[in-house]
Amino acid sequence: MPELMSVEEVVQRVLGQIVRLDAENVVAVDALGRVLAEDVVADADIPPFANSSMDGYALRAADTTGASAEHPVRLNVVADIPAGHVSERAIGAGEAARIMTGAPLPPGADAVVQVELTDAEWTRDDTADLAGSVGIVSAADAGDNVRDAGEDLRQGQAVLRAGTVLRPQDLGVLVSLGRTQVSVVRQPRVAIIATGDELVEAGEPLGPGQIRNSNSAVIAGLVSQNGGIPIRLPIAKDNLDAVRERFAEALAAQPDLIVSTAGVSVGAHDLVRAVIEELGELALWRVNLRPGKPLAYGRVGSVPFFGLPGNPVSTMITFDLFVRPAILKQGGRPLAAPVTTAVVTEDMTFDGRETYMRVTLRQDGDRLVAETTGTQSSGALLSMVLADGLLIVPAGTTHVAAGTELGVRLLRA
Missing domain, CATH: 2.40.340.10 (MoeA, C-terminal, domain IV)
Structure with a gap:
């Protein structure tokens, strides 16, 4: 009888034969949870211009020296700059421009004083002519309430690295850089085959000695959870023609991995072993593991294949230990388990x-x-x-x- 192999030895053997999949371009805003296949480098400064971080008045900080509530400094208001608009009017000595959050800083200004530190009174829908002057009640320093060009991202900066699993904030960076497409690792397509005369699908009546096919649903969920695309196939009944047909359907779906449950042991009706040996190659490993000692691994044609035990808990544990790292490696994801x-x-x-x-x-x-x-x-x-x-x-x-x-x-x- 073959010697029992350790869990770690089996994992290393499997991973030694699994390679990362190739890349594909997808719409950037739809790439949540996908794995970057390229470094993303900023091709421009973000923000691209100096802008105000407050609603208030853009001015020269030197003009506010000594300003206080008791002795406000009064400046002439010479421009109004809403967000999305650029003012060509330069701010000179003794002048200010009303400015909204995000609006570009006008030429000559080096600071913004928020409206709360002035004597101005604004309404939400203020469309009236600007007041001719504004009183500044607190001195400002150069740079106050100004977001410099490139404060967030600098042109040439590596922003996201290949291998990053994209989060919502990462999608925001891609959009900020004007990216409509992004290169990501292709998601592994995993064909799932459950075998056994005793299995029926949910919604079908149970006959004598029959049980529901829970394993296919569980494996499909685990595949999705680990970044793959599950391809559930109909149950393979316990005869060679049915098992051959299911594996032919699996290959036709062009999977990157095939996972079956049951039918790979030494029972009289364990037919998967025979079919895999017809279509490819099979290694039967006895793992020093409880639960889930029997494990089959091989290839169907050129596609990696796992044959897992049929008992639900054994199925889940052997998937977690052996199939999960294979899917993660194919998908370019970190392999470490929590x-x-x-x-x-x-x-x-x-x-x-x-x-x-x-x-x-x-x-x-x-x-x-x-x-x-x-x-x-x-x-x-x-x-x-x-x-x-x-x-x-x-x-x-x-x-x-x-x-x-x-x-x-x-x-x-």
Whole structure:
């Protein structure tokens, strides 16, 4: 019987055969959550001109020396500058221009005094002629309330790096730079095949001995969650022609990865193994893991293939450990999984395999406490619904005492 392989050894073997996908151009404003395939460099200063950060009066700071509420400095108002308009009128000694937030600073001005520090009275819809003068009641320094050209971004500055997962604020930067298109890593297309005569889809009546096909829905959600595009195929019944047909449909969908559940062990009706060996190549690995010891990996044609166990919890855990990093690498995303540490509350025994226990987490003073969700059966999908994370029991461990601190692979953001 083949020797059991460690989880880390399997992950490294898989990642050694997975490559990042190529790039594609997409509409910049629709690129939320996509991974940049290029560095984005500012081709202009942002903002492109000095502008006011306040509603008030643009002026020369030197003209406000000594200004106070008791002794306001009175300046002649010679221009009105709304946002989106440029004033050609230069501000000279003893002059000011009414200015709105975001409007370009006029020539000659080096500061803005907000309206609250003047004796001016504005209304929201002030369309009356400007007052001939304004009293400044507080002295200003050069640069007050002025946003310089390039304050945000400088021309030639590397703004976003390749590999960045684009957030809303990143989209704002792209638009500020006038980008309508952006180069991103193509999203992995993942074909999903569930096998078994016992499976029926939601909405279909259950016959004797049948269950719902929850695995396809779970895997599709996990694929989407990790930046991929799920392609759900109909259930493959337990006969060679049906399994061949499903894998032919999978290849026709031009996926970057194929994932199946069940049918890759040594049972009399485990037919996926035979079909994969017809269409490509298959490696059956026994992983030192609980739950989820049997794992198939190979290629269908030129497409990487994972054959996962059929029990729902085993499906989810083997996906998280092995398929997830493959999808992330294809999509150019960071591979690290969110991990913390927590203290267990009870004595536990194990069989020596690397074990992933479903646990809830709670804060107890300065420590995080892990408690099991109840049954650890690999068929109990509710245990994953309840879990905040997977408690990682290292290989070779047969006993863990209450109070021991162990790693936890987080399942909730």
